[in-house]
Amino acid sequence: MNYFSSDFKLGILGGGQLGKMLLYETRKYDIYTCVMDPAEDAPCRIACNEFLTGDLMDFDAVYEFGKKVDVLTFEIENVNVAALDKLEKEGIKVYPSPATLKTIQNKAKQKLFYVDHEISTAPFTRFAYTSEIGTALKNESIRFPFVWKSAQFGYDGRGVKVIRTHSDLEGLPNVECITEEMIPFKNELAVIVARNSKGEVATYPVVEMEFHPTANQVEYVICPARIDAAVAEKARHIALRVSEAYRHVGLLAVEMFQTQNDNILVNEVAPRPHNSGHYSIEASYTNQFEQHLRAILGLPLGNTDSKVGGIMVNLTGEEGYTGKVNYQNIEDIMKMDGVTPHIYGKKETRPFRKMGHVTIVNKDIAKAREIAEKVKNTIKVVS
Amino acid sequence: MNYFSSDFKLGILGGGQLGKMLLYETRKYDIYTCVMDPAEDAPCRIACNEFLTGDLMDFDAVYEFGKKVDVLTFEIENVNVAALDKLEKEGIKVYPSPATLKTIQNKAKQKLFYVDHEISTAPFTRFAYTSEIGTALKNESIRFPFVWKSAQFGYDGRGVKVIRTHSDLEGLPNVECITEEMIPFKNELAVIVARNSKGEVATYPVVEMEFHPTANQVEYVICPARIDAAVAEKARHIALRVSEAYRHVGLLAVEMFQTQNDNILVNEVAPRPHNSGHYSIEASYTNQFEQHLRAILGLPLGNTDSKVGGIMVNLTGEEGYTGKVNYQNIEDIMKMDGVTPHIYGKKETRPFRKMGHVTIVNKDIAKAREIAEKVKNTIKVVS
Numbered sequence: 014m015n016y017f018s019s020d021f022k023l024g025i026l027g028g029g030q031l032g033k034m035l036l037y038e039t040r041k042y043d044i045y046t047c048v049m050d051p052a053e054d055a056p057c058r059i060a061c062n063e064f065l066t067g068d069l070m071d072f073d074a075v076y077e078f079g080k081k082v083d084v085l086t087f088e089i090e091n092v093n094v095a096a097l098d099k100l101e102k103e104g105i106k107v108y109p110s111p112a113t114l115k116t117i118q119n120k121a122k123q124k125l126f127y128v129d130h131e132i133s134t135a136p137f138t139r140f141a142y143t144s145e146i147g148t149a150l151k152n153e154s155i156r157f158p159f160v161w162k163s164a165q166f167g168y169d170g171r172g173v174k175v176i177r178t179h180s181d182l183e184g185l186p187n188v189e190c191i192t193e194e195m196i197p198f199k200n201e202l203a204v205i206v207a208r209n210s211k212g213e214v215a216t217y218p219v220v221e222m223e224f225h226p227t228a229n230q231v232e233y234v235i236c237p238a239r240i241d242a243a244v245a246e247k248a249r250h251i252a253l254r255v256s257e258a259y260r261h262v263g264l265l266a267v268e269m270f271q272t273q274n275d276n277i278l279v280n281e282v283a284p285r286p287h288n289s290g291h292y293s294i295e296a297s298y299t300n301q302f303e304q305h306l307r308a309i310l311g312l313p314l315g316n317t318d319s320k321v322g323g324i325m326v327n328l329t330g331e332e333g334y335t336g337k338v339n340y341q342n343i344e345d346i347m348k349m350d351g352v353t354p355h356i357y358g359k360k361e362t363r364p365f366r367k368m369g370h371v372t373i374v375n376k377d378i379a380k381a382r383e384i385a386e387k388v389k390n391t392i393k394v395v396s
Numbered sequence: 397m398n399y400f401s402s403d404f405k406l407g408i409l410g411g412g413q414l415g416k417m418l419l420y421e422t423r424k425y426d427i428y429t430c431v432m433d434p435a436e437d438a439p440c441r442i443a444c445n446e447f448l449t450g451d452l453m454d455f456d457a458v459y460e461f462g463k464k465v466d467v468l469t470f471e472i473e474n475v476n477v478a479a480l481d482k483l484e485k486e487g488i489k490v491y492p493s494p495a496t497l498k499t500i501q502n503k504a505k506q507k508l509f510y511v512d513h514e515i516s517t518a519p520f521t522r523f524a525y526t527s528e529i530g531t532a533l534k535n536e537s538i539r540f541p542f543v544w545k546s547a548q549f550g551y552d553g554r555g556v557k558v559i560r561t562h563s564d565l566e567g568l569p570n571v572e573c574i575t576e577e578m579i580p581f582k583n584e585l586a587v588i589v590a591r592n593s594k595g596e597v598a599t600y601p602v603v604e605m606e607f608h609p610t611a612n613q614v615e616y617v618i619c620p621a622r623i624d625a626a627v628a629e630k631a632r633h634i635a636l637r638v639s640e641a642y643r644h645v646g647l648l649a650v651e652m653f654q655t656q657n658d659n660i661l662v663n664e665v666a667p668r669p670h671n672s673g674h675y676s677i678e679a680s681y682t683n684q685f686e687q688h689l690r691a692i693l694g695l696p697l698g699n700t701d702s703k704v705g706g707i708m709v710n711l712t713g714e715e716g717y718t719g720k721v722n723y724q725n726i727e728d729i730m731k732m733d734g735v736t737p738h739i740y741g742k743k744e745t746r747p748f749r750k751m752g753h754v755t756i757v758n759k760d761i762a763k764a765r766e767i768a769e770k771v772k773n774t775i776k777v778v779s
Contacts, residue, residue, distance in 0.1 A: 298733075356424070
């Protein structure tokens with residue numbers, strides 16, 4: 014197939030920020046793109062060749078859209094899988110495959126998948142309904158504290174809660190869920206694995222999530238992670254095993270815990286470009302969006318090494334501000350060495366809303382970390 | 397002015413490849429963009445917020461377009477300057493300014509400008525008409541060989557011819573022109589200077605054009621240039637002097653000759669992102685398109701240093717092929733380390749038509765040069 018001609022059409026389900034960054038890369042290769050999203054004013058609208066509005070959970074909408082394209086991918090996991098199944102059977106290339114997506118979409122299934130494939134993961138219990146957790150606590154088959162996770166629709170941190178007492182369980186939806194032992198981890202790590210449709214595989218360097226010293230919140234995503242080479246090697250090896258188990262095509266972001274004993278536990282995966290890989294736009298020889306494209310088109314994978322150290326800071330709405338967004342002090346951070354803001358173009362800010370990200374690159378990662386802290390203390394997303 | 401909101405509009409005259417690469421950067425900052433180009437299917441069409449078709453040489457079209465925006469820039473020099481003049485007088489920020497553009501658009505004026513500002517340039521003679529050259533030859537005020545350049549519309553190599561004998565003069569248009577002494581240069585160099593609307597200035601490293609050993613054609617643009625540090629320092633210094641003389645806002649690409657005695661002669665300038673700066677997309681901390689944007693918006697300039705060595709190879713249509721384009725062996729070059737093709741999306745190839753470019757990056761510039769040669773010998777633009 015000649016991708017570099019208008020005979021070929023790439024379809025993307027979801028027209029948000031990740032899709033937008035993927036679309037920049039399609040422009041570089043002049044690949045013809047069609048995007049479907051429910052929102053009329055989705056960020057992707059002005060970067061694709063054809064834009065359709067449509068409900069991503071609606072069978073007919075997804076199926077009709079998929080029939081128009083040669084390769085179909087998505088930037089969000091909440092899509093109608095039955096439609097993807099039918100499209101795949103009818104010869105459309107769907108990457109990642111519906112089979113991969115089905116396992117990932119359900120967190121209980123995903124955890125069982127790791128057990129089946131002898132991939133270490135935090136101990137957990139599966140429940141058909143949240144209401145069954147009380148009995149398990151009474152039986153002492155599980156103990157406080159633990160993490161409650163909804164099996165479905167867990168995308169992007171929604172549907173996750175730390176439970177320390179009975180009262181924390183109140184108000185949770187009564188749905189299929191898992192409870193997971195809390196891991197007193199040394200580091201939270203991630204490795205992005207690229208796998209193309211011909212089976213070629215490449216891993217990105219290990220990144221580290223640095224948490225705020227008191228608030229339980231990721232402040233910096235740092236590449237390379239400041240960990241022992243042996244631990245990094247182990248993390249990449251395990252990410253590769255996860256990738257082999259899924260036999261996905263495209264990117265797979267593997268989130269992991271480094272335990273106090275330097276064991277690696279797989280937390281969860283995302284089968285697409287991921288927040289933990291945004292640093293790659295400025296720091297890597299091949300950024301994650303270009304790599305996803307290379308992978309799903311069956312093109313040779315690019316070099317995953319970094320040119321320079323990279324740190325990403327998420328830009329989220331400040332507490333106490335709602336309304337028309339204002340990026341306070343953005344010019345001050347643009348004066349700093351190796352700093353690139355990425356503004357997602359949402360018109361309104363809300364507390365904690367993800368409004369963009371900032372990348373800081375430097376040959377010296379310690380220096381980058383210093384500048385990242387200055388960035389974090391300078392720019393404010395207010396109204 | 398808050399650029400990072402939809403209240404602000406950036407206008408771009410010309411919707412070609414340079415504009416397209418500039419538009420990618422506007423997406424990063426979520427800047428609202430309007431583009432005008434005569435071609436319905438201009439490459440910029442799918443990357444801007446508003447697209448208008450219009451003749452860039454037409455006063456009314458340019459004026460009406462300019463009135464809609466807050467800052468106006470262009471990706472091509474052949475635009476109606478009278479309209480820009482009027483827009484500037486009415487308070488629209490036009491960068492580069494009409495005054496800068498007027499000097500640059502006419503090659504005779506541009507050469508006189510260097511003389512007036514005591515900037516070394518190749519000796520030349522100005523003629524009101526090409527037909528007057530014969531008399532000058534008879535008088536021996538000029539001698540063969542020399543370079544004939546049309547004063548107007550000299551953009552991108554058109555309107556330039558090496559003249560060795562009387563017969564070479566035949567068929568040239570009878571227009572305002574200059575004749576220039578041929579410089580037996582050691583190297584052809586270029587330096588991109590960024591200057592923002594607040595007067596902040598930054599120079600990029602010196603790049604070198606490596607010519608084909610026999611054909612008189614640039615094969616590789618190499619950054620950093622493989623020249624003495626003292627010569628590089630001198631070239632950057634002279635580029636700065638040129639920039640100060642023009643007092644331009646935005647980028648200024650300064651093309652120069654390094655003579656046998658290591659003198660630097662200014663050849664010509666382009667007041668915009670330039671082919672000699674394409675390497676910066678992959679190699680620089682701040683690529684030239686982002687830098688142009690920072691400059692014309694009065695934002696702080698970014699770091700112009702390189703993360704890694706960079707080489708650019710132009711992708712031009714092979715001789716003997718006309719028709720629907722095919723990028724032969726593109727997958728083979730994508731396997732090579734640090735290689736990024738940029739496909740411009742022109743549907744038809746013609747001999748020597750500029751169809752794209754390829755960037756090769758590597759920490760070791762000698763290694764990059766080896767890979768660049770492999771790239772050049774592998775990919776072919778055919779039909």
